[in-house]
Amino acid sequence: MNISEILKDIKESVSKIDNIIFVGCGGSLAAQYPAKYLLENQSENLKVGYFSSNEFVHASPNYLGKSSIVITVSHAGETPETVKATKLANEKGAKTISFTWKKDSSLAKEGQYVVIYDWGKDAKVENSKMGKLLFLAFEILNVFENYKNYQQAVDGFDKINLIVQKAKKYSLKRAEKFAENYKDSDIIYVMSSGASTGAAYSYSICILLEMQWINSAAIHSGEYFHGPFEITDKETPFILMINEGRTRPLDERAFSFLSKYGEKLIVLDAKELGLNTIDDTVIEFFNPLLFTNVLRLYAEKLAEKRKHPLSQRRYMWKLEY
Amino acid sequence: MNISEILKDIKESVSKIDNIIFVGCGGSLAAQYPAKYLLENQSENLKVGYFSSNEFVHASPNYLGKSSIVITVSHAGETPETVKATKLANEKGAKTISFTWKKDSSLAKEGQYVVIYDWGKDAKVENSKMGKLLFLAFEILNVFENYKNYQQAVDGFDKINLIVQKAKKYSLKRAEKFAENYKDSDIIYVMSSGASTGAAYSYSICILLEMQWINSAAIHSGEYFHGPFEITDKETPFILMINEGRTRPLDERAFSFLSKYGEKLIVLDAKELGLNTIDDTVIEFFNPLLFTNVLRLYAEKLAEKRKHPLSQRRYMWKLEY
Structure with missing residues (x-):
């Protein structure tokens, strides 16, 4: 079925x-x-x-x-x-x-x-x-x-694969630059909002903590201003995913602040990455499909540059826990 | 009203x-x-x-x-x-x-x-x-x-203040030791589960990131084994709050692992801190009231030892954002 x-x-x-x-x-x-x-x-x-x-x-x-x-x-x-x-x-x-x-x-x-x-x-x-x-x-x-935007969603699924493939091609050089610039980082924060909150969490715990043994936390772009932003300085890297759709103002606000007071800012912007052919009524829900797949590139390049394969583990597959 | x-x-x-x-x-x-x-x-x-x-x-x-x-x-x-x-x-x-x-x-x-x-x-x-x-x-x-355990909850509220005061007295020396041992840490992870998931988040973003400018992430004890635990080594500090109640097995599992493969483990155990006079039907919901108040001590001692007051900010109260 x-x-x-x-x-x-x-x-x-x-x-x-x-x-x-x-x-x-x-x-x-x-x-x-x-x-x-x-x-x-x-x-x-x-x-x-x-x-x-x-x-x-x-x-x-x-x-x-x-x-x-x-x-x-x-x-x-x-x-x-x-x-x-x-x-x-x-x-x-x-x-x-x-x-x-x-x-x-x-x-x-x-x-x-x-x-x-x-x-x-x-x-x-x-x-x-x-x-x-x-x-x-x-x-x-x-x-x-009887969801009123169902057809727009179906249409989004018809488009998303091509959007992602193009965005990956567009991002290749950036991913390589990211790997070069941040290969020696002790910590990388990952930030987003709305539907992409889980994509930030996933990159933080699966890619950085688990597969690269780099310290990390996921931060919600709206929550950033209520505690976490005090950690911001010229040395601390932040990956920020800027959504298309209703929560974009939250991400843009974080972008403005980080552009001013931070220096190590890595931005993935769904608008720039071409998500906008998907209908406005459902676009926000497709952001994480785009980000997760593009970020995979960033993970692969980082792993190569650090000579630390994504499959390397200390504990998993090796012992009972 | x-x-x-x-x-x-x-x-x-x-x-x-x-x-x-x-x-x-x-x-x-x-x-x-x-x-x-x-x-x-x-x-x-x-x-x-x-x-x-x-x-x-x-x-x-x-x-x-x-x-x-x-x-x-x-x-x-x-x-x-x-x-x-x-x-x-x-x-x-x-x-x-x-x-x-x-x-x-x-x-x-x-x-x-x-x-x-x-x-x-x-x-x-x-x-x-x-x-x-x-x-x-x-x-x-x-x-x-018409909640069936309402009277047990009311009874819990009658007891919680005394439990917390006693637990704070009991924890004073430990909080001082924590401050002495971890005053130079670059990062401290904070972990719990169930009702206390928010208490871990709060300590991580409000105390460590905001008030002490120490890198941090909150980790759910159940999620720890599915990514984050790969960051564990002898150098990385973890604060672990072990709940009373149904999610205790999750915290205890993290405790076992961290005791074996980590070294810098700071434990707050609700059982040891005397929460158990509250009825079993509602005890798990009272854990965060206990932990948050005891952890406040750990924050105050850390701030003293680091000569970094809890009220110190880089951005908040100082600029528009």
């Missing part, structure tokens, strides 16, 4: 869905942020939850039950907490949809419905983890609330 | 409340986290939102309207984004409850209902910002859903 068929099937088999819960760990949680943001922002009636798997397992919310759809995500489908979370959701009578790239994984076996996504160099953006999750969220809005 | 009277008044004046939205910036957003966590976790029917003020203003959710209670918080009551958020919520027909310590502030004027809280050395925990916000959340559960 594809995503549209899954939702049709759920709608026909339950009397009422009143909440959607996103569950995963690390990068597989953050990949759900755009979908969560869209639903929370645009839905009239659905309640939306967003949990790190182990918190969901140990302190699941009272509303989890027969009116829930629980979405669980794990890349290789073997993250124990996420498999457990799916099992728990099944026991509570929820509908579970599991996302993984591995057909025969434990997660694929546990989920009532399974979505297999593509990954790697040749994967089209709309078929990637984050792409399919965002499409699922639009489809939920459409199936359960 | 006190908090109970405010909710009674709201219940009598609207036909239906179906969502509660928490709005604020930085420390005043984080202070709402325990209340948000409680409602999201325990409510059967209420939808719960949690937004940095400027994102709420620029990208407010579709469900904001006549069935909403919007809670806005600003310490001195003059944060422009939060005053604007309150104005917007009023215009949309929501009920607004504003928390500030300043009776004659812009926020106090804008909110339909106002709660004035105490602060400073002599403020009792139950009358502090976070204390009153958490009480509001319990009261919402009770008024709208």
